[in-house]
Amino acid sequence: MTIRAKALFVHLLTATGAVFAMLAMLAAVEEKWDLMFLWLVVAFFVDGIDGPLARKYDVKTNAPAFDGVLLDLIIDYLTYVFVPAYALFKSDLLPGWTGWSAIIIITFASAMYFSDTRMKTRDNSFSGFPGCWNMVVLVIFALEPNFWVSLALVTALAIAMFVPLKFVHPVRTERWRSLTLPMALAWTFFAGWAAWVDFHPESWAHWGLVITSVYLVFAGVAQQIIPERGSTRGVAAK
Numbered sequence: 394m395t396i397r398a399k400a401l402f403v404h405l406l407t408a409t410g411a412v413f414a415m416l417a418m419l420a421a422v423e424e425k426w427d428l429m430f431l432w433l434v435v436a437f438f439v440d441g442i443d444g445p446l447a448r449k450y451d452v453k454t455n456a457p458a459f460d461g462v463l464l465d466l467i468i469d470y471l472t473y474v475f476v477p478a479y480a481l482f483k484s485d486l487l488p489g490w491t492g493w494s495a496i497i498i499i500t501f502a503s504a505m506y507f508s509d510t511r512m513k514t515r516d517n518s519f520s521g522f523p524g525c526w527n528m529v530v531l532v533i534f535a536l537e538p539n540f541w542v543s544l545a546l547v548t549a550l551a552i553a554m555f556v557p558l559k560f561v562h563p564v565r566t567e568r569w570r571s572l573t574l575p576m577a578l579a580w581t582f583f584a585g586w587a588a589w590v591d592f593h594p595e596s597w598a599h600w601g602l603v604i605t606s607v608y609l610v611f612a613g614v615a616q617q618i619i620p621e622r623g624s625t626r627g628v629a630a631k
Contacts, residue, residue, distance in 0.1 A: 528606065531584050
């Protein structure tokens with residue numbers, strides 16, 4: 394297979410995310426939440442591997458007819474934002490006006506964030522919470538906290554999208570990557586496990602989700618607080 398064919402294949406792999414988003418949405422409409430999240434976990438896994446492949450085969454040079462960044466953003470909005478927001482609203486975990494507030498906050502703030510040209514820092518981390526609502530909503534489904542807690546979490550993370558807090562990219566942020574990448578893979582495993590058992594309250598997967606989620610949320614902030622050994626240079630802010 395030629396390098397151009399491999400580069401094109403990477404675009405095709407990325408595009409499968411749109412199919413998984415549709416399958417997840419169909420499951421959500423039927424309120425089959427376990428199946429919906431399984432499709433979203435598959436999409437999350439694809440999103441994790443297509444970036445390294447795109448850089449390996451230099452898709453900008455070898456398959457320039459398709460804009461991989463734009464394709465990725467479109468699919469990310471569907472799988473990270475749109476489908477999870479719908480699920481959170483439809484599930485009644487946020488009843489009445491709280492559900493309406495959540496979907497408006499999530500979809501509006503995420504649209505602005507995804508179009509923000511300052512969303513990446515110099516070390517390829519994210520400046521502000523990167524709109525990973527699929528992860529947030531899955532944890533809410535698993536733990537089923539009080540709706541006030543869920544609404545407060547959604548509001549706080551929406552605000553965090555536009556403040557100079559750093560959130561690590563599991564693959565591209567080099568600092569602590571030897572820990573961050575396994576944590577992201579572990580989160581994917583626990584997420585799939587939790588969805589597979591239909592979020593059974595006694596599943597050990599919930600503890601795994603909590604531990605890995607806490608790390609992934611606060612690792613970037615910790616890096617901002619803890620200076621890098623041998624360097625005094627700060628991280629670029631938005």
